[in-house]
Amino acid sequence: xxxxxxxxxxxxxxxxxxxxxxxxxxxxxxxxxxxxxxxxxxxxxxxxxxxxxxxxxxxxxxxxxxxxxxxxxxxxxxxxxxxxxxxxxxxxxxxxxxxxxxxxxxxxxxxxxxxxxxxxxxxxxxxxxxxxxxxxxxxxxxxxxxxxxxxxxxxxxxxxxxxxxxxxxxxxxxxxxxxxxxxxxx
Amino acid sequence: xxxxxxxxxxxxxxxxxxxxxxxxxxxxxxxxxxxxxxxxxxxxxxxxxxxxxxxxxxxxxxxxxxxxxxxxxxxxxxxxxxxxxxxxxxxxxxxxxxxxxxxxxxxx
Numbered sequence: 001x002x003x004x005x006x007x008x009x010x011x012x013x014x015x016x017x018x019x020x021x022x023x024x025x026x027x028x029x030x031x032x033x034x035x036x037x038x039x040x041x042x043x044x045x046x047x048x049x050x051x052x053x054x055x056x057x058x059x060x061x062x063x064x065x066x067x068x069x070x071x072x073x074x075x076x077x078x079x080x081x082x083x084x085x086x087x088x089x090x091x092x093x094x095x096x097x098x099x100x101x102x103x104x105x106x107x108x109x110x111x112x113x114x115x116x117x118x119x120x121x122x123x124x125x126x127x128x129x130x131x132x133x134x135x136x137x138x139x140x141x142x143x144x145x146x147x148x149x150x151x152x153x154x155x156x157x158x159x160x161x162x163x164x165x166x167x168x169x170x171x172x173x174x175x176x177x178x179x180x181x182x183x184x185x186x
Numbered sequence: 187x188x189x190x191x192x193x194x195x196x197x198x199x200x201x202x203x204x205x206x207x208x209x210x211x212x213x214x215x216x217x218x219x220x221x222x223x224x225x226x227x228x229x230x231x232x233x234x235x236x237x238x239x240x241x242x243x244x245x246x247x248x249x250x251x252x253x254x255x256x257x258x259x260x261x262x263x264x265x266x267x268x269x270x271x272x273x274x275x276x277x278x279x280x281x282x283x284x285x286x287x288x289x290x291x292x293x294x
Contacts, residue, residue, distance in 0.1 A: 018212060022205075111205050
């Protein structure tokens with residue numbers, strides 16, 4: 001399939017998109033926590049796949065390569081959004097922008113079991129605060145269901161590093177969630 | 187919100203169903219690809235037609251023409267020099283011949 005796409009076969013590209021679109025979208029959704037942003041990033045990922053397929057040497061699995069592009073594009077998207085937000089805030093301070101800065105509502109992943117909806121929203125709020133590496137490892141593990149070996153291949157690191165990242169991510173999440181509940185009940 | 191321990195919340199993503207994009211995703215990717223491709227050309231055209239770029243290009247063309255003109259003039263004036271040299275050489279030869287003739291006359 002990859003070889004066909006390298007030769008410029010459009011039908012091969014269509015098969016790649018339809019085969020991997022859910023995986024790319026779901027990963028982006030887990031990191032970005034917004035359906036609109038996930039759609040935007042998923043499109044960007046496949047545009048990059050089309051444009052840089054010749055750089056794919058086949059040393060890793062296609063899915064691993066797609067996960068790498070998706071995670072890096074999603075993190076870039078978050079950085080861009082933060083920059084825009086800071087700029088809007090500064091404009092707001094100087095009175096140049098009269099738009100009211102609104103906090104986004106709680107994120108509800110469409111695939112969460114109904115009983116867990118509220119708890120999952122709180123968990124996603126905490127995931128948002130994790131450092132980039134911990135966030136990627138946690139989302140790939142919990143949202144995409146990848147094992148430690150697969151995550152280490154995506155993140156180009158060792159399995160023990162992934163274990164350590166996930167351990168730190170979980171302890172951070174526990175701490176923040178405890179604080180959240182303490183504040184909520186005071 | 188009920189009071190729950192955090193480990194319970196950490197397990198709330200168990201059994202998560204994977205989310206997917208809306209229908210016709212491939213069509214939207216194709217549209218994005220076309221937009222990006224035409225985007226490159228429209229950016230290029232927009233850049234070329236910017237007044238500052240157009241003016242700078244005109245100035246560059248004018249300078250190149252002026253440089254070519256002066257170079258041509260200089261080259262044509264340099265080309266005239268070898269003729270002058272030939273005339274001088276002829277003149278010197280004549281002088282030399284005259285002096286030889288004069289010398290012979292003196293000898294008589």
